[in-house]
Amino acid sequence: MPELPEVETTRRILEPHLLGQTILRLEHTDPARYRRTELAEGRKVLSTSRRGKFILLELEGGLEAVIHLGMTGGFRFTRHRHTRLRVRLEGETLYYIDPRRFGKWWVVEKGDHDEIGLLGRMGPEPLSAAFTLPAFKQHLAQTSRKIKEVLLSQESVAGVGNIYADESLWMSRIHPQRPASSLKPAEIKRLHEAIKAVLEKAVRVGGSTLSDASYKQPSGESGYFQLEHNAYDKTDQPCHRPGCRGKIRKIVVGGRGTHFCPNCQRL
DNA sequence: AACGTACCCTGCCGGC
DNA sequence: TGCCGGCAGGGTACGT
Structure with missing residues (x-):
């Protein structure tokens, strides 16, 4: 789905639900696609941002969650049959859905994108001054x-x-x-x-x-x-x-x- | 470097 | 109505 406008829209809508909230649990059954998500548990979300089609969540403790929605990834505020991961927050649960399962999550040390090759070689943000x-x-x-x-x-x-x-x-x-x-x-x-x-x-x-x-x-x-x-x-x-x-x-x-x-x- | 192909998955649509 | 091939917003890993 998701190209820059859809990813940015998603980020903007999620932001007020995440900022300052503690991620209590990230529940899923697919550690190959959703990597090291346990590291995010118990940490607050300090900021949200976007790079190309990636959503970035800055977490307490110098960590960062990196989310790519693939072709069919997205979030819902209510239960959904294609839920792949549940984000348990203090007052609510976010449902990450992805029928085709092309989306991926990583939790890394902030800025450590070695594992995510595309992030390292990506061109400038088209809606920033860097796109000259x-x-x-x-x-x-x-x-x-x-x-x-x-x-x-x-x-x-x-x-x-x-x-x-x-x-x-x-x-x-x-x-x-x-x-x-x-x-x-x-x-x-x-x-x-x-x-x-x-x-x-x-x-x-x-x-x-x-x-x-x-x-x-x-x-x-x-x-x-x-x-x-x-x-x-x-x-x-x-x-x-x-x-x-x-x-x-x-x-x-x-x-x-x-x-x-x-x-x-x-x- | 530039192509082509296969693959990762699931759902939907059109044609028969 | 039912089955089946083709196709889909993305990206990677191969081969030549």
Whole structure:
């Protein structure tokens, strides 16, 4: 589900439930996926943050819980059939759900991310000042990989997944299969701005809840960005760009379903 | 370095 | 109605 806007929405909703609270127990039966969670027990949550698609909880005692939601991970405030882990707090229980079990938890010494390789090589946060046009330009110049694959790799910019890659490329009128190093300065500038605009808007409306509803906010409420999608999941529908007579097509890029307008996103 | 493929899992949808 | 293949927001580990 969860790309940057969904993860950030989740973090914002959880934060007031966690700050200053003691994690009494983290109950689960899968120590391979949810690692060293016993170290968090009995400790207070000092702060919450997000890096790309990871949620980070700073804990007492110099520890940190790192959570990746995978494809179908999320939280609920009430019991749920796909509960994989229960977070017992002083006054309530949070239910971590994950039907496909691609999500993972780690409890580590704060900042010790050796075990989580992606965290170490992840690019800048797209909604922070660290995501500069010159740095983005330089990253893209270094590789001939397809631009969509580069966006999904997390290494040039953090937190962009399949939906927001398609939406950003549509907005900037760039074909998903263009070699990254072939993008012209004006195109990179459009893409840089599109990534920020798309993610900002999506965060503002609580992310995307698709028809299968695998992502919802912890209360069960939907996000609303799916109403603003222009490419993702719009196969065969007319392109929304004013004056464009194209029709959204679906292809496979980097093994992922990819939606784009062949008329205004040319190879 | 750049691809391709398989894999980790479960649920849902469309076609037959 | 029922079965079955295909597909899904992510990421890793292989091979060539």
